Each structure stands twice: as structure tokens, then as C-alpha cells.
Amino acid sequence: MKIATWNVNSIRSRQLHVIDWLHQTQVDVLCLQETKVVDADFPRQPFEALGLHLYICGQKSYNGVAIFSKTPVEDITTGFSPILGAEIVGDLDEQKRVITGVVNNIRIVNLYVPNGSAVGSEKYDYKLRWLKVLREYLQALLEQPPHNLCVCGDFNIALEDRDIHDPKNRENQVMATPTERLALQEVLNIGLSDAFRKFTDEGGHFSWWDYRTRAFSHNRGWRIDHHYLTPNLYQKAISCTIDIAPRKLTQPSDHTPVILELLESP
């Protein structure tokens, strides 16, 4: 079973790239981030024509997440509130960044973690606040069936220096500060492991390259799109690979997809 994650930076702008990629790379589940469209305007038809089931949670202009699946997904919820209650979540569900559902006895959690803008900014504080609530949210999901979690998406955090082409000055670089790394590590401490690092130790593997500096042609990237797994699933992981082909196309997303493959359950 293959579960992919891809920040497409607008599903309407990237529609043809995603369709071509789905044809070429047969995945069972595709988790999308930054769809940037309200649900009523989501281009469902071309994807449903491929036989996919679509579960979407969008808003105008910004954010937005979706799950495409070859088989129906059960128990879909969006946002933190259905799990944690409105009081704990406060304003954090106004931005559409969370969708989850169960397929093949696996709870898939698709996340678009806030970027954080600049260290010390209001958005940076929002990101850290969001990560604290994420921990509570995942802890609550872990305690309910099916107990097997695949938490994937755009985390907007490079967990280690080997996940960045040039880690100098990282103390002040958003996505790499010790504070953000600690916040993510505390989320992972509930019992989640990075599937990519089961197979690949070295640096130089990235999932995002800045548009502005011709970063892709120099492979000056960051690995910020991840799959985090509970132990049962981590054991079943047989590959986790970054497909850089879509990043080479004209007018690409600034991210490229990452594919996790799991051993089929007997």
C-alpha cells in the first residue's frame, strides 16, 4: 500500500501535474496540502474520473487539505475540534490544515503545519501554539482504534541539520530553529517515527526548494514533508522515497511528493 503526501501550492494551478503523476505513480492514498480553494470550487471531476474518493477541507486563497483514496475512507473528520473540543482548540481551526480518516485499519492524518513567517512574529507564536495542540490531538487519536497512525504532510520544520542543504544560521531560520524542532520532537515523543529515516541516513534529500533563488537547479532544498508512523506501521514500512520528477516540470509546485510504501496486511 502506498501513501503519498504533496503540497501542491494550489490544486487548480497544479491539476494537470497531479493527474499525470497519479497516472504514472499508482498510489492508494494521496494527501494534499495548500489546495487554496473553497470546497464548492474544488476541481473534483477530473480526480473522481480516475476512480478516486475525495475528502476535502479548504478555504479561500490559503491553506486547505485533501485526501484522495482508491478505496473509501472511513471516519473522516476535519480540524482539531471534533477530537479535542472547541474550548481547547480556540481559533486554530479557522485555518484549514487538518483532515483525518481511516483506511485499511490505518488512521491517516494529513497536516499542513503553519509556516511561522519569521522568528518572533505573531505567526511564529501561532505555529508553536498549533504544535502544542497537535500533540494533544494526536495523543487522543492514538488512544482510539485503530491505534495505527500515519501522520503525514507539510510540517514546515526540518527536524535535523541533515535535512537542510546549508544549516548555517539555523538558530534564526524559521523551519529550523531549536524551538520549532523541540516542539515537533515533543509531538513525536508520543510514539511516532520518521519513515524516511528508516531507509536513508545521509543528507542531500529534500522535498521543498525555494522558487526565488533557483534553489532546485542547485539542489538547495529542505526536507520538510514527512511521514511519521506508530511502531506497528514503522515495522511495515518497506520504502519511503521522494519523487523529484514533478519539481522539474514547468510551473511546478515548490514542493515535490513523498511516497511511503507499507507491507500489505495479511
Place this chain on the structure above:
DNA sequence: ATGGCAGTTCCTAACTGA
């Protein structure tokens, strides 16, 4: 050097992204 590009909307300017 603090910029560079891309997508969206309040659409040719301002915002957000990372």
C-alpha cells in the same frame, strides 16, 4: 546585500508562503 518567485484576491498592489 534581505532580494530573488509564485499564487490568490479586495485582481496591476498587497498579502502569504518558506
